[in-house]
């Protein structure tokens with residue numbers, strides 16, 4: 001009899017709480033600092049930008065935080081998401097490893113992003129906020145917040161990185177369908193945008209620039225708050241629903257992962273899958289190797305400094321300690337737009353510094369090659385970002401083949417690529433290249449890191 005390949009959880013097993021890794025850390029992550037005073041910030045500093053509940057979650061030390069029932073109600077539209085055993089891919093690779101993937105592309109916008117978009121919209125609405133601003137790279141986050149905004153009857157204003165705005169017009173159409181406004185960034189609607197354009201009129205934009213524009217807009221208006229799609233502790237925590245479900249589904253398979261793999265832009269889909277497994281490890285229960293995969297053209301974990309830096313290019317945000325390429329670094333315009341961020345989530349960076357996770361970086365072409373293999377075997381076309389996780393998992397599976405080891409590998413297929421087919425078209429036409437970042441630009445961006453007194 002053929003092995004089972006699909007593991008579905010009943011709706012009654014939809015998690016009731018998120019997992020907060022901060023409760024299990026052997027030492028806490030470094031505090032967030034005020035850029036003016038260099039002192040740790042307090043909740044009052046964040047209130048102009050974020051709902052109170054979200055600020056509380058940012059610093060909470062509680063291991064489990066209840067998911068509000070209205071949020072679970074929305075999650076039920078597509079959750080629990082499926083876990084698959086990649087039998088066809090295993091056979092193609094001729095590997096003794098057993099490969100599993102959690103598939104987040106079943107959400108209304110095709111990625112993991114609605115897991116936090118819905119929660120953030122809910123908490124803001126509950127506080128009487130009716131308007132949110134945000135940034136988006138490839139458009140996954142913007143369309144997810146637009147979707148959440150339509151459910152909770154909120155106005156959503158999205159600054160979309162210009163290169164993706166031009167490459168992915170359907171994402172803008174999706175945001176508009178959900179009732180949101182989408183503006184190409186850098187734009188002339190903000191001071192931060194105008195400053196970039198004055199200096200570089202043909203700027204392709206970056207997440208760091210788009211964040212500055214969205215933060216500036218929210219800070220200027222009392223009735224408007226800001227939503228971030230990755231990086232922050234509360235965002236990573238909302239995503240842990242992925243890993244909590246995956247743990248229950250791995251129990252159904254009878255396997256426990258030896259290796260867990262995810263791609264990292266700001267770190268949220270990776271954290272979402274791996275944090276519950278890292279929690280098991282930190283509590284001395286069960287242990288896995290944890291591997292983060294990033295693009296070689298924007299390698300914050302493998303090439304960045306672990307230092308205090310701004311979250312945005314316009315230097316409007318507080319200072320966070322993270323792996324960073326420097327807030328002024330503008331990554332080359334490769335297709336995995338969701339991975340073009342200069343920094344890495346502070347919690348993911350902290351785990352890397354503690355030696356709890358490993359990091360690897362791959363080039364654009366080898367990732368698309370892996371994405372095509374995955375499409376032809378498993379029948380799902382991965383988002384360009386997700387091809388990095390596929391590449392990382394295939395690398396592990398081939399290592400197992402070489403070493404003759406039947407290890408269990410789990411990875412996060414964080415989104416499908418249906419809105420990214422231009423990237424695949426370019427790949428097949430031989431138009432995609434491996435981008436390398438400008439070494440002197442990186443050196444300059446790193447030299448410009450803010451200096452912070454030792455904490």
Ligand SMILES: *Cc1c(COP(=O)(O)O)cnc(C)c1O
Pocket residue numbers: 111112113140141229230231263264265266267268269270338339383385386414415416
């Ligand atoms: C946004 C996005 C990413 C990158 O963001 P993370 O916070 O690192 O997860 C990766 N994959 C997909 C499909 C995305 O939409």
